[in-house]
Amino acid sequence: MPEFVHIAVQDYLSALNGPEDGLLQEVRARALADGVPAISPDTGRLLDVLAASSAPGRILEIGTGYGSSGMHLASALAPGGMLFTIERDPARAAIARQHFERAGLASRVSVMVGEAARLVHKVAGPFDLILQDGPKDLYEPLLDRLVGLLRPGGVLVSDNILWQGDVMPGFRSEPAHSAESSAIISRYSQRLAADPRLSTVFLPVGDGVAVSARRDGGAS
Numbered sequence: 001m002p003e004f005v006h007i008a009v010q011d012y013l014s015a016l017n018g019p020e021d022g023l024l025q026e027v028r029a030r031a032l033a034d035g036v037p038a039i040s041p042d043t044g045r046l047l048d049v050l051a052a053s054s055a056p057g058r059i060l061e062i063g064t065g066y067g068s069s070g071m072h073l074a075s076a077l078a079p080g081g082m083l084f085t086i087e088r089d090p091a092r093a094a095i096a097r098q099h100f101e102r103a104g105l106a107s108r109v110s111v112m113v114g115e116a117a118r119l120v121h122k123v124a125g126p127f128d129l130i131l132q133d134g135p136k137d138l139y140e141p142l143l144d145r146l147v148g149l150l151r152p153g154g155v156l157v158s159d160n161i162l163w164q165g166d167v168m169p170g171f172r173s174e175p176a177h178s179a180e181s182s183a184i185i186s187r188y189s190q191r192l193a194a195d196p197r198l199s200t201v202f203l204p205v206g207d208g209v210a211v212s213a214r215r216d217g218g219a220s
C-alpha cells in the first residue's frame with residue numbers, strides 16, 4: 001500500500017491511534033494470509049470514533065470479509081443494537097461468524113450471505129451508520145439505496161476511495177488495478193462530492209475513506 005501522507009506523519013499518527021487489540025490483529029493476519037481484504041487499523045480507529053460518537057442502534061455493512069471492520073462497528077453498538085453485514089462468499093461469512101463469536105459479538109451481528117445488490121433491498125432502514133466496503137462496481141449503483149436507508153444525520157462511510165493511488169493518474173508507475181475500476185471509484189467520489197443529500201469529507205486514512213452525513217430530507 002503506498003503512503004498518501006509523508007511516512008513520518010503516517011507513523012506518528014498511527015502510533016497515537018495505537019495498536020489494535022489482540023483478536024483484531026489475529027483476524028487481520030489471517031485475512032492477509034488468505035488474500036482477503038481488510039480495512040486498515042487506522043480506518044478501524046475512525047470507525048470506532050464515528051460509531052462511538054452516535055451510539056448507533058443499527059449499522060449496515062456491505063462486504064463482511066473476515067469481520068475486521070464488523071468487529072470495530074459492532075463493539076460500538078448501543079445496548080440492544082444490531083450490525084447487519086452482507087457477504088457473498090459463504091466460506092468468508094462462516095469465518096467472520098467465528099470471529100464475531102470469539103469477540104463476544106455474535107448476538108449483535110447478523111451476517112447475511114448473498115449478493116449485496118439483492119440483500120440491500122431485504123433490509124429495512126433507518127440505519128445510523130453504513131459502511132460501504134463491498135465490490136467497487138456496486139458503489140455507485142447502490143448509492144441511492146444506501147442514502148435512502150440512512151436516517152437524517154446518519155453516516156455513510158465508503159472505503160478504498162484512493163484505490164491504492166490508482167484514481168490519481170501518474171501517482172503510481174505501475175497501477176495496481178484496472179483503469180476501469182479506477183474510473184468507477186473516481187466517478188463514485190465525484191458523485192458523493194456533488195450529492196446535495198450528503199455532506200462529505202474525503203480523508204487520506206488507510207486506502208482513502210469518504211465520510212458522508214445525510215442531510216435532512218435525504219431519503220430517495
Ligand SMILES: C[S@@+](CC[C@H](N)C(=O)[O-])C[C@H]1O[C@@H](n2cnc3c(N)ncnc32)[C@H](O)[C@@H]1O
Binds near residue numbers: 036069088116
Ligand atoms: C473489501 S472486502 C471487505 C472487508 C471487510 N469490510 C473488512 O474490513 O474486514 C469486500 C468483501 O465483499 C465481498 N463481496 C464481493 N462481491 C460481493 C457482492 N456482489 N455481494 C456481497 N459481497 C460481495 C467479498 O467477498 C469481500 O469479502
